[in-house]
Amino acid sequence: MSGNHTFNTTQTGKCSSYEDCNGGMYTPCNISYVRNFGQIFLPTLYSIVFIVGLIGNGLVLCVLAKYFKRSNMMDVCLFNLALSDLLFLISLPFWAHYAATNMWIFGNSMCQAVTAFYMLGFYGSIFFMLLITVDRYLVTVHAHTSLFFKRQSVSVGIVLISFMWALSLGASIPTIIFSQVKNESAGSKCLLEYPNNTWRLVSYMELNILGLVLPLTVMGFCYSQIIPTLAAMKSKKRHKAIKLILVLIIVFFLFWIPYNVVIFMYFLLYSGYMYSCEWLRDLNLAMQWAETIAFSHCCLNPIIYAFVGQRFRTLVIQTLKEWFPACFSRCRTLNSQLTDKKSSTRSTAITTIL
Numbered sequence: 001m002s003g004n005h006t007f008n009t010t011q012t013g014k015c016s017s018y019e020d021c022n023g024g025m026y027t028p029c030n031i032s033y034v035r036n037f038g039q040i041f042l043p044t045l046y047s048i049v050f051i052v053g054l055i056g057n058g059l060v061l062c063v064l065a066k067y068f069k070r071s072n073m074m075d076v077c078l079f080n081l082a083l084s085d086l087l088f089l090i091s092l093p094f095w096a097h098y099a100a101t102n103m104w105i106f107g108n109s110m111c112q113a114v115t116a117f118y119m120l121g122f123y124g125s126i127f128f129m130l131l132i133t134v135d136r137y138l139v140t141v142h143a144h145t146s147l148f149f150k151r152q153s154v155s156v157g158i159v160l161i162s163f164m165w166a167l168s169l170g171a172s173i174p175t176i177i178f179s180q181v182k183n184e185s186a187g188s189k190c191l192l193e194y195p196n197n198t199w200r201l202v203s204y205m206e207l208n209i210l211g212l213v214l215p216l217t218v219m220g221f222c223y224s225q226i227i228p229t230l231a232a233m234k235s236k237k238r239h240k241a242i243k244l245i246l247v248l249i250i251v252f253f254l255f256w257i258p259y260n261v262v263i264f265m266y267f268l269l270y271s272g273y274m275y276s277c278e279w280l281r282d283l284n285l286a287m288q289w290a291e292t293i294a295f296s297h298c299c300l301n302p303i304i305y306a307f308v309g310q311r312f313r314t315l316v317i318q319t320l321k322e323w324f325p326a327c328f329s330r331c332r333t334l335n336s337q338l339t340d341k342k343s344s345t346r347s348t349a350i351t352t353i354l
């Protein structure tokens with residue numbers, strides 16, 4: 001169940017999914033202005049997220065693959081996090097075209113395949129962020145347990161990574177199965193065709209539980225233990241580490257809470273608590289904003305989880321120097337010229353003062 005599917009189930013100008021709430025009764029609901037707004041707004045922002053996210057996550061994959069012999073459990077998690085974000089990003093050009101034309105031209109198989117990329121990336125990103133959180137918790141709070149896992153790093157890493165991908169696939173299967181191409185008078189649509197309204201409500205609850213409640217619980221517990229432990233350490237870097245942790249928490253929930261709030265409002269709508277055409281129009285419009293904000297988080301993952309680390313930043317610089325030696329040599333030349341100029345200016349100033 002993606003925001004794209006939520007929006008497109010009601011794009012025809014007739015609230016087909018809205019009939020489920022009304023006991024099968026036909027209720028006209030004109031939401032054409034929402035569709036028109038989305039035809040301009042969504043493709044533009046999806047394209048920006050796709051380009052920025054592709055560059056950042058692609059660089060993470062290249063660097064970690066290049067230095068895989070030096071990798072630890074954290075690096076393996078970062079690699080799979082970037083991979084899940086890339087799977088998610090692959091789906092965005094298709095959704096951008098769909099939003100712009102209001103027509104699915106890629107066939108039923110691609111409808112399910114693109115949905116699979118979307119959902120695997122969505123859940124994979126969340127689960128691997130949680131795995132990174134648990135890894136930091138063990139390293140910081142339970143050093144002895146962390147040493148045990150370090151000795152068994154290869155076998156434990158394979159098991160954990162496989163489990164996370166299996167969990168992501170299991171959570172995605174219902175949505176993949178229910179994604180179908182439906183031929184309508186306005187053209188073909190890639191929609192979620194639920195057998196009944198109960199399945200729809202279950203999908204909404206699954207998104208809220210796995211997308212918000214579970215991360216909030218795990219991250220809240222782990223970081224509530226990590227922060228006091230870091231604060232008690234006699235290290236100059238502890239304050240920087242605490243600030244980084246707070247940034248991780250704030251950014252994650254700042255980007256994902258609006259999306260989950262809108263999903264919960266859809267749950268209330270299809271449960272019959274807010275039965276009105278106005279609510280449906282407002283939620284479709286709100287979803288366009290909320291999902292774009294949430295999708296942007298995959299662009300920040302490389303910065304937050306990778307580039308803030310000194311070790312990874314060093315590897316990135318080494319890789320870029322190998323790929324673009326001319327650029328870095330030019331930068332060194334400019335830097336030396338600026339240094340010489342500053343020295344000359346300083347000497348002139350001293351001479352003037354004297």
